[in-house]
Amino acid sequence: MPATPHATSPATGPVERGDPRVFGALAVLVLxxxxxxxxxxxxxxxxxxxxxxxxxxxxxxxxxxxxxxxxxxxxxxxxxxxxxxxxxxxxxxxxxxxxxxxxxxxxxxxxxxxxxxxxxxxxxxxxxxxxxxxxxxxxxxxxxxxxxxxxxxxxxxxxxxxxxxxxxxxxxxxxxxxxxxxxxxxxxxxxxxxxxxxxxxxxxxxxxxxxxxxxxxxxxxxxxxxxxxxxxxxxxxxxxxxxxxxxxxxxxxxxxxxxxxxxxxxxxxxxxxxxxxxxxxxxxxxxxxxxxxxxxxxxxxxxxxxxxxxxxxxxxxxxxxxxxxxxxxxxxxxxxxxxxxxxxxxxxxxxxxxxxxxxxxxxxxxxxxxxxxxxxxxxxxxxxxxxxxxxxxxxxxxxxxxxxxxxxxxxxxxHWKDSRSLFAHAVRVTDRNFYALTFHGVTLRTAGEVEAAREELLKSLEIHPSLGRTYWELGLLERDLGRFERAVVELRKAVQLGPSDPRRRSDLAEVLMELGRFPEAKEELQAALGADPDHADSLLNLGGLAFNARELERAEECFLHALSARPDFAKAELELGRLYLFQGRKKQARPHLEEAKRLAPQLPGLAELLGILGS
Structure with a gap:
């Protein structure tokens, strides 16, 4: 018989009798x-x-x-x-x-x-x-x-x-x-x-x-x-x-x-x-x-x-x-x-x-x-x-x-309390961690620490020059600073390295729209929707282009599709309300603007539209 901690196999013999101390210790383990x-x-x-x-x-x-x-x-x-x-x-x-x-x-x-x-x-x-x-x-x-x-x-x-x-x-x-x-x-x-x-x-x-x-x-x-x-x-x-x-x-x-x-x-x-x-x-x-x-x-x-x-x-x-x-x-x-x-x-x-x-x-x-x-x-x-x-x-x-x-x-x-703590810790305890550097840069960018974010992102690129996520984040950083031409350069690199990611194309389209380059923006949005027909941000931006071109039926279709894809999308509620107000359809605009207020009360432009609705 092998020297094991029990004399018989449970397949042929009984389990040890229950010991109250064991279950007390198990309760302590759970605690x-x-x-x-x-x-x-x-x-x-x-x-x-x-x-x-x-x-x-x-x-x-x-x-x-x-x-x-x-x-x-x-x-x-x-x-x-x-x-x-x-x-x-x-x-x-x-x-x-x-x-x-x-x-x-x-x-x-x-x-x-x-x-x-x-x-x-x-x-x-x-x-x-x-x-x-x-x-x-x-x-x-x-x-x-x-x-x-x-x-x-x-x-x-x-x-x-x-x-x-x-x-x-x-x-x-x-x-x-x-x-x-x-x-x-x-x-x-x-x-x-x-x-x-x-x-x-x-x-x-x-x-x-x-x-x-x-x-x-x-x-x-x-x-x-x-x-x-x-x-x-x-x-x-x-x-x-x-x-x-x-x-x-x-x-x-x-x-x-x-x-x-x-x-x-x-x-x-x-x-x-x-x-x-x-x-x-x-x-x-x-x-x-x-x-x-x-x-x-x-x-x-x-x-x-x-x-x-x-x-x-x-x-x-x-x-x-x-x-x-x-x-x-x-x-x-x-x-x-x-x-x-x-x-x-x-x-x-x-x-x-x-x-x-x-x-x-x-x-x-x-x-x-x-x-x-x-x-x-x-x-x-x-x-x-x-x-x-x-x-x-x-x-x-x-x-x-x-x-x-x-x-x-x-x-x-x-260390898992939030994204910043998580990736800052990973940067500290590992070497040449391009991934942690990039995501630590993301957390710094969203916190408004632009220069610190740029430093982390550039360190990441020194290690991994072909990481599309890093170019994407650099593009968003330049966008946040209002440097749209630089943002386009970085975002195009990100798209080249990840052409099937609709988020990158949608962000690039937003920057192109800021520069008034609407045909290029439309091309990127259509490519984004080719990769993911239900990508809500791309639908929202395409609807915005249609609205600006006064293609109102197409704009409404895009906004409704965006809400179908993401039911809690406050920006889509806002834009649909704006469209209905533009058409003089206050009754249809009201529920969308009220929902936008419930979801994101500080959304830019919302207060103005609610004022028009109440006038």
Whole structure:
């Protein structure tokens, strides 16, 4: 019998009896989670994906409606995760667009995941205290902050809830096999895949659990062959395959899968190995965590020192750890299973198919580090069992470690209070971070700190001269200063580097309109609407051009379309009211101007139009 922290497998024996102290400690863990993330309840949304997912998403902002629910099942934001969209819509129904409520739900789901992880692991292993320690290591580590404090990462915490439910359901299926119990496993997996495709590796994790702790695999009586265990899960593998194909298509169609020409397969493999090493290092010593880490084979990086040397060191460390867990596989099988869990579940997010420009991301550890937590927790429990005199030391040390993690998590979560704090921190703790420099420049520009913003944006261009977002922001900066000719130059560069982005073309059109270059502006707006027929800003500006040309029917059509695309668009309400007043249709103008006042009472020109309406 392998030396594990329990004498029998839960597949054939009972779970340890409930210990009231364990559930008291679990309650303390939940309280620690809320304490660690308490600052997030007063945080704002950030400009990093939150506008796409929540604050500027017309469908989500409308709440749960028949139309928005139908929309949720399409390809959006380079993904297919309808359940995630529906959860954001439900948040809007409950809290509106107040960020505090959205953050509260994220923390609640994370705390729920900690509880479910404990219950699932306890059901699988029969061990109370080791399962509790694993749940604590998972829940309180600072690497979890990005997934919890970032509202747009709802898909992480939501999908993992179904990951845990699948584990729990599988433990029940193994204990009492029946079609109904297996259907519950498949249902949990299927629903979870609708929140995030990260669950595609879960069928493989269940195979690992068949080895330990369930002890189902083998060639002795009562055991099953590997082929038999795989065949048992063919429905789960089919679900995972379908989700993988769907996600790849969604990301390919929306351009999230980047052109791989600059990044050779060898470079991507090297970065994958390097990232695996970095994640382990961050798990042991969580410092200098940031929202974006530049790719070591990308612009402005030294491939030898940033990629190849770290990848070589990581490869040696990974090989040594793999050899160690293989050597200890009989006396400590949890080490091998936890290690393979970690390696296997990183595959969808390790960058072999490059999505985005980051080298790695804290959020990508949310599920993989569960395996490391299992290995560490059951290792501690095993050592305490083997050497009873050291038990108190292990308990005290584990509690101190969890409290230390909670403190570091609270500190890290504070950096997510707003966009400026988030990207200023990323600039401080990383090198040559063009992405953080650009977005820090954005926050400085919107705060009116023009020269500081320009400095950050120019630093970004020194590192990455072909980053379209940076030229876009420089163009907006020049526009804000009234230097429209310079703005046109920068915005044209941004459009050249991102021709399918309707926002860049719409902003360029606005500047061209300021210069009186209306035919060029119209051309840009038509191109923007060719990329996105429902782009509200482009529709508004095209309607403005039509109004100026006294093409009133066309102007009305554009303004109404803009409101259809974005129901809370105050500027469109204003312009439609202006159009109706111009036509002498005060009755039709009134509701639009009153709605504009409700949405944005300080909107320029609104007071004058309301005065005309009341005269």
């Amino acid at each position: 620690l989670v809320f304490a660690a993330y308490s600052a997030t309840f007063s945080h704002d949304f950030v400009i990093y994906d939150d506008p796409v997912y929540i604050s500027e998403n017309a469908q989500v902002s409308a709440g749960l409606t028949r139309e928005s629910a139908s929309w949720a099942f399409g390809f959006h934001a380079s993904n297919w995760h309808p359940l995630t969209w529906l959860s954001h819509m439900l948040d809007v129904e409950l809290f509106g667009l107040r960020p505090s409520g959205h953050h509260l739900i994220g923390v609640l789901l994370h705390a729920l995941n900690a509880v479910l992880f404990f219950l699932a692991l306890r059901s699988l292993t029969g061990s109370n205290w080791a399962s509790l320690l694993a749940a604590g290591l998972f829940a309180l580590h600072p690497l979890r902050v990005e997934s919890v404090a970032w509202a747009s990462e709802r898909k992480d915490v939501l999908s993992t809830s179904f990951w845990m439910l699948t584990l729990y359901a599988y433990a029940g299926f193994v204990r009492s096999r029946s079609p109904a119990r297996f259907a519950l496993v498949a249902l949990s997996l299927g629903v979870g895949l609708m929140a995030k495709s990260m669950l595609v590796t879960l069928p493989c994790v269940l195979l690992l659990l068949d080895i330990w702790p369930l002890e189902r695999f083998g060639h002795t009586p009562g055991k099953r062959s590997g082929f038999s265990l795989i065949r048992e899960k063919w429905v789960l593998f089919a679900l995972a395959l379908g989700a993988s194909v769907t996600t790849f298509l969604a990301q390919r169609l929306e351009g999230a899968v980047i052109d791989l020409t600059p990044l050779s397969l060898l470079s991507r493999c090297a970065n994958a190995v390097r990232s695996l090493g970095i994640y382990l290092g961050q798990a042991l010593w969580p410092r200098n965590l940031a929202c974006f880490y530049p790719h070591p084979a990308g612009a402005g990086m030294d491939r030898l020192y940033d990629l190849w040397i770290p990848a070589g060191g990581a490869a040696l460390a990974l090989a040594a750890l793999t050899a160690l867990v293989l050597r200890l596989r009989r006396q400590a099988p949890y080490l091998l299973i936890g290690w393979l869990w970690y390696l296997g579940t990183t595959v969808p997010v390790i960058g072999l198919v490059q999505v985005g420009q980051q080298a790695h991301a804290d959020r990508y550890t949310y599920v993989p580090m569960l395996g490391i937590a299992i290995a560490v927790a059951f290792g501690v429990a095993d050592l305490a069992r083997r050497y009873p005199r050291t038990r108190n030391a292990w308990v005290v040390g584990s509690c101190a470690l969890l409290l230390g993690y909670a403190g570091l998590t609270h500190k890290q979560a504070a």
